Every structure is written in C-alpha cells, then in structure tokens.
Amino acid sequence: MTDLLAHLMEVTATTLLDVLPIAIILFVFQAFVIRRKPANLKKILIGFLYVLVGLSLFLVGLEEALFPLGKAMAKMLTNPDFLGIATGEPGHWDDYIWVYVFAAAMGFATTIAEPSLIAVSLKAQEVSGGTLRAFELRIAVAFGVAIGVSLGAYRIVSGTPLPYYIMAGYSLVIIQTFMASKSIIPLAYDSGGVTTSTVTVPVVAALGLGLASAIPDRSPLLDGFGLIAFASVFPIVSVLGYDMLIRWIRGRRKQPQKERRA
Amino acid sequence: MNKALLGFLKLVGGAVRDLSPIVLVVAFFQIAVLHQPFPNLDSIIVGLVCVILGLAFFIQGLEMGLFPIGEALATAMTRKGSLIGLLAFAFMLGFGTTIAEPALTAVAAEAAEIAGQAGAIDDTSAAKGDYAIGLRVTVAVSVGAALVLGVFRILVGWPIQYFIIGGYILVVIITIFAPPEIIGIAYDTGGVTTSTITVPLVTALGVGLASTIKGRNPMLDGFGLIAFASLTPMIFVMIFGMVA
Numbered sequence: 353m354t355d356l357l358a359h360l361m362e363v364t365a366t367t368l369l370d371v372l373p374i375a376i377i378l379f380v381f382q383a384f385v386i387r388r389k390p391a392n393l394k395k396i397l398i399g400f401l402y403v404l405v406g407l408s409l410f411l412v413g414l415e416e417a418l419f420p421l422g423k424a425m426a427k428m429l430t431n432p433d434f435l436g437i438a439t440g441e442p443g444h445w446d447d448y449i450w451v452y453v454f455a456a457a458m459g460f461a462t463t464i465a466e467p468s469l470i471a472v473s474l475k476a477q478e479v480s481g482g483t484l485r486a487f488e489l490r491i492a493v494a495f496g497v498a499i500g501v502s503l504g505a506y507r508i509v510s511g512t513p514l515p516y517y518i519m520a521g522y523s524l525v526i527i528q529t530f531m532a533s534k535s536i537i538p539l540a541y542d543s544g545g546v547t548t549s550t551v552t553v554p555v556v557a558a559l560g561l562g563l564a565s566a567i568p569d570r571s572p573l574l575d576g577f578g579l580i581a582f583a584s585v586f587p588i589v590s591v592l593g594y595d596m597l598i599r600w601i602r603g604r605r606k607q608p609q610k611e612r613r614a
Numbered sequence: 615m616n617k618a619l620l621g622f623l624k625l626v627g628g629a630v631r632d633l634s635p636i637v638l639v640v641a642f643f644q645i646a647v648l649h650q651p652f653p654n655l656d657s658i659i660v661g662l663v664c665v666i667l668g669l670a671f672f673i674q675g676l677e678m679g680l681f682p683i684g685e686a687l688a689t690a691m692t693r694k695g696s697l698i699g700l701l702a703f704a705f706m707l708g709f710g711t712t713i714a715e716p717a718l719t720a721v722a723a724e725a726a727e728i729a730g731q732a733g734a735i736d737d738t739s740a741a742k743g744d745y746a747i748g749l750r751v752t753v754a755v756s757v758g759a760a761l762v763l764g765v766f767r768i769l770v771g772w773p774i775q776y777f778i779i780g781g782y783i784l785v786v787i788i789t790i791f792a793p794p795e796i797i798g799i800a801y802d803t804g805g806v807t808t809s810t811i812t813v814p815l816v817t818a819l820g821v822g823l824a825s826t827i828k829g830r831n832p833m834l835d836g837f838g839l840i841a842f843a844s845l846t847p848m849i850f851v852m853i854f855g856m857v858a
Contacts, residue, residue, distance in 0.1 A: 356660065366716065372812060373710040378683060385699045386690045394683065398680020406671030407810060409664045417661025420852070421640050427806075428648055450647060457643075461635035465665075465674050468813035470632070472840070474673075475681070475817050479832045514798055515789050522782045529775050538837035539772045545844030546813055548805035553717060574728065577798030584805040584844060 355576060356416065363415070364408040371404060388467035410467065411550065411565045419554055422458065426559040429454050431564040440460040448509050462552040463494035472546050476539050484539075487590065493543045494603065496590030497583045501556055504582035508563045508570060514578045517607060521585035528592040533607035586600060615663070629669035633662070646681050651832055665839060676814050684818025685825075692826045704765040707819075708843060709758035711812045718753055722746040723798045732795045735858065751795035756850035761816065767838070768823045771830055774838040781845040788852045792831060796855030803851050804844040813840060 365592035380388065390396060415495040428434055429451050439454060455587075463469060469575055473493075548556075556579050644650050652658065691700045699747035712718060726749070728733075735741045757839075767777060789797060816839045824836035 356657075370714065370716070370809065371715050372813065374811060377706050379712050381687065382698075385696070385703070386687070386694065388690065390686045390690075396679045396683050398677045399682070400677025401679075402671045403679055403811065404675075406668045406673070406675055409670030410672060411645070411669055413661040413664030413666075415661075416664065417658040418640065418665070419638060421644070421658070423649065425640070425643050428650075429643075434648075434827075454647075456644060458636075461639045464635050465632045465669070466812045467669060468808070470673060471676055471680075471810075471814035472817050472834065472837075474676070475821060476833075476837070479821055479836060479848075489697050514801065515786075518801060519786055519789075520805050522786070526779055526782065529779065532807040535831075535833045538834065538841070541774060541778050541841035542817075542837045542839070544725070545805060545808045545840040547811070549808065552698070553806065560684070573800060574795060577802050580804075580805040581798075583802035595809075 356412070359415070360408060360412050361432070363412045364404070367404055367408045367411070371400070375400075407550075414551065415596075423558040423562075425454065426555070428510075428558075428563045430562040432554040432566060444549075445506065445509050448505070451505050451559075451563065453508070455505040455556075456498040456502040458555055458559070459552070460494045460498040462555055463497040463547050463587075464490060465551050466547060466549055467551075468545050468549045469493060472539075483535075488564050488594070489539075489543075492591050492594035493547055493587040496563060496587030497547050497552065499590065500582035500584075500586030501559070501579055503586070505559065505563060506580040507578065507582075508560060508575050509567060511570065511575070513583070518581055518585055521589060525568070525585070525588050525592065527595070528589065532592045532595045536592065536595040540588050540595070544588045545592050547587050548580050552583060553580060556580065557577070615686045615834075617677050621627075622674065623855050624674055625670035626640070627674070628665060628668040632669060633665060637662070644704055646708070660727055668669065672810075680811070680814040681818045684815045685822035686818050688822025690828050692823065700704045700769075701762050704761040704819075705757075705758040707816070710759035711809065712757040713750060714807055715753040716808075717806045717809060720747075720752075721799060721803060722749040725749055725796070728795050729855075729858070734793060734795070734855075736742070745858060748858060749851065751805055752850050752854040753847045754806060755845040759850075760846040761839060763846075764820070764839040764842040765823065767842075768820060768830065768835050771835055773834075773843065778841055778845065781849065785845070785848050785852075788849060788856075791856060792852040796852055799857065800848050800851035803847040808840055808843055812835060816840060816843070 382388075434450075469470045469490055470486075476484050476485040478488060503517065507514065532540070549581070560579040561576040563575075564570040687703070691703065723746050725748040729745055730736045730737040732741050735745050763777070767774065791802065806826060811815040817837070820839045821832045821836035822832040824834075830836075
C-alpha cells in the first residue's frame with residue numbers, strides 16, 4: 353500500500369510537470385493578451401485539478417495492473433518456444449497467428465479506453481448535435497487500430513519495408529476522401545493522431561520491440577518502430593469507411609420507401 | 615442523493631464499460647492461450663479500481679476545465695481580433711506541450727542511439743545528446759508550426775483535405791531521400807506528440823474558433839488541428855535526419 357502511494361505521488365509529480373507548460377502559457381495569455389478574468393474561474397481550476405488527479409490515478413492503475421501483464425504477454429507470445437519455432441530460425445509468417453490476434457485484440461481494447469479519444473468523440477457528438485454517436489466513432493477508430501497494429505506485426509515478421517504499407521494506407525485515405533461526406537473528413541484525419549496516446553503506446557511499443565528482438569535478423573531499434581505509425585494511419589481509413597457504410601445503409605433504407613410512395 | 619454524486623456514478627459506470635475490453639482480452643490470453651495463472655491478483659484489482667476512478671475524474675475535469683478554457687480562449691481571441699496574438703498562442707501551445715512530452719524524450723534518446731550505431735553521427739554520448747535535443751526541438755517546432763497553419767486554415771476556411779493530401783505527398787517524396795534509419799522514427803513521432811491533455815485543449819480551441827467566427831462550420835472547420843500536428847513532425851524529422 354505504501355508502495356502504491358509512493359508511486360501515486362511520483363506519477364502525480366510527472367503529470368504536474370506535463371501540465372505545467374500548458375498552465376503557464378494559458379496564464380500568460382490570459383494575463384497579458386486577453387487581460388480579463390475568465391468566467392467561472394473557480395470551476396475551471398477545480399476541473400484542472402480533476403484532470404490532474406484523474407490522469408495520475410489512471411496512469412498508476414495502468415502501471416500497477418495492466419502494463420506489466422500486457423508487456424509480459426507480448427514477450428511470451430513472441431517467444432520462439434511458445435510459437436514452436438526452433439531458436440535462431442526465422443519461422444514462417446503463419447507461425448505467428450497468435451501474435452496477430454493479440455495485436456488486433458489489444459489494439460482494439462486499448463483504443464476504447466484511450467482518454468484523448470473519449471474527449472474528441474464527446475466533442476464531435478456535441479458539435480454534430482448528436483447525429484454522430486461518440487461510442488460508435490470510438491468503435492470505428494478501434495477497428496482501425498486493430499487492423500493497423502495487426503498488419504504492423506505482420507510487417508515486422510515478414511520484414512517488408514514500412515514505407516510501402518504507409519503509402520498504401522495514404523492512397524486508401526486519399527481515395528476515400530473523395531467518396532466520404534465532407535463533414536466527417538476533418539474528424540477522421542484527427543482520429544489518426546488521437547488514438548496513439550497514454551494506453552495504446554506502451555503496450556503496442558512493447559509488442560513491436562518484443563517481436564523485433566525475438567525474430568533473427570530484425571533489429572529492435574530499426575524494426576521495432578513503425579507500429580505507432582500503423583496505428584495512426586488505419587483509423588483514418590476505418591472512420592472514413594464507417595461514414596461510407598452508414599450512408600450506404602441509410603441509402604438502402606430510403607430507397608424502398610420511395611418506391612412505395614410511387 | 616445529490617445530482618453531482620449521481621453524475622459521477624454514471625461516469626464510473628462509463629469507465630467500467632470502457633475498460634472491460636482490456637480486462638477481457640488480458641484474461642482470455644492469460645487463461646486460454648498462455649495457460650498462465652494471474653500473478654498478484656490483489657494488486658491488479660487495486661490497479662483496476664484506480665484506473666476506473668481516474669478515468670471518471672478525468673472526464674469530469676474535461677467538461678469542467680479543459681473544454682471551457684479552450685473555448686473561452688478562442689472566443690476572447692476572436693473578440694480581440696488580434697491575428698498575431700492568436701497565431702503566437704497556437705505556436706507556443708504546440709511548442710510548449712511537445713518539448714516536455716516524456717514519450718518524445720524517450721523516442722529521441724533511442725533515435726540518437728540508432729544514429730550513433732548507423733554512423734550518421736559520432737558514437738559518443740555528447741554527440742548523441744546533441745542529436746536527441748536537436749530532434750526534440752525539431753519536433754516541437756513542427757507541432758507549433760502545425761497549430762499555426764491549422765488555426766490559419768480555420769480562419770480562412772479552406773478545406774482540410776488539400777493540406778493533408780499535400781502533406782502526404784510531401785511525406786512520400788521526402789521518404790525517398792531520407793536515410794532509412796530515420797524513417798521508422800519519423801513516422802512514429804507523428805503519433806507520439808499529441809498527449810492526453812493537449813488533445814482536448816486543442817480540439818476545444820479549434821471548435822471554439824470555428825463556432826465564433828462567422829461563416830465557419832464547427833464540424834467542417836473546427837476539427838483537424840490534431841491531424842496537422844501528427845503530420846508535420848514526420849516531414850520535419852526526416853528533413854532533420856537528412857541535414858544532421
């Protein structure tokens with residue numbers, strides 16, 4: 353228990369350090385440029401306190417409960433003994449099936465819990481007047497991350513160059529941009545950067561490093577990177593795809609009605 | 615029971631829902647795939663309670679503090695009509711939040727290690743330190759520049775896809791010329807830079823600006839600042855890798 357408290361204090365200090373530059377910038381602009389006290393100052397300050405306490409508790413809990421298990425799992429799943437591959441042998445790409453499944457499941461699950469994605473999707477629901485559901489948007493993003501991280505794991509196993517995949521992802525995004533509704537495009541682009549934050553990055557990075565160090569001829573330093581990039585491109589594809597899917601379903605629902613009226 | 619407590623309990627319920635996928639995935643792999651027992655179950659449960667309470671507090675604080683201040687700033691800045699002030703604020707917000715970002719510090723140190731091994735810089739700790747700081751400043755400047763460009767786009771109301779697709783094409787062109795060892799890092803920095811506190815603040819700022827300025831639609835013009843902030847670091851870091 354004392355360990356936990358000490359840990360909590362440490363993380364709170366780091367989070368405070370994280371918030372400090374933002375607080376200073378906000379204060380300077382409030383005091384010297386705007387020169388007016390914001391309304392509800394007390395409420396805003398309490399809100400900041402909640403954010404600080406909440407984020408610290410969140411991080412401590414993750415580090416106590418989930419990260420050690422997630423990282424240990426990533427290590428075990430990429431171990432040649434578990435995969436049934438003789439040590440030093442590269443193995444075949446389909447020896448790693450469980451790794452891809454784990455990558456997809458973890459990518460999905462960590463994205464659903466990602467606080468910055470919750471923030472953006474709440475804002476999107478508010479701005480769209482409720483036509484866009486926050487939870488549906490988060491599921492669409494999580495699907496993208498799942499596909500991205502899984503594909504990224506396959507890339508490390510197969511040793512194919514990273515830029516090819518990212519460029520293929522970009523091409524998809526560009527094509528979809530011409531087909532999606534205008535109002536979803538900025539939000540879809542945003543979802544790429546939002547997904548990879550507090551919860552997703554540590555687990556996904558551990559998986560990349562574990563894979564790259566378990567497979568011979570892969571350098572953890574060179575090949576371990578790139579999974580985050582996958583997790584940032586594919587949510588754009590899946591959110592644009594979600595928009596296209598919804599419009600297709602609505603279009604199908606409308607059509608029979610029209611026929612009936614005629 | 616009072617209303618505030620009831621509201622908070624609702625947030626706790628939401629947090630339980632948001633975390634259940636992780637718990638299920640971890641339990642499934644631990645039991646069904648790896649056939650492992652759960653080590654120190656009590657600390658896991660304490661940890662989970664912390665995570666759930668933490669998420670509930672964070673979201674409460676988001677609605678009370680981060681969103682209102684972002685929007686209030688946007689409104690105050692537009693009312694003042696100071697373009698330079700607004701752009702300076704955007705730059706400082708991007709630069710200030712990125713330079714101190716712990717994830718970036720870790721990535722920069724590893725990148726310096728790679729550059730030392732690849733022979734791009736001297737394999738000494740002084741050279742690697744310089745390289746890591748150079749990289750961090752590069753990324754921070756790129757995020758600052760991204761927010762300036764993104765805010766400017768909201769003000770003039772140009773469609774975002776021209777900027778992002780143009781940015782993609784730039785990334786592709788620079789990838790051809792960049793040293794191979796920097797490419798993975800450059801692509802990853804795009805995702806690493808946007809932290810949990812910056813994202814809500816920047817989103818509220820963008821949406822606030824688009825709602826205050828006449829003729830702008832918050833859905834079309836308010837979002838997209840994060841997209842800029844995850845694209846420019848890739849371009850800047852690869853250029854840094856070519857120059858350094």
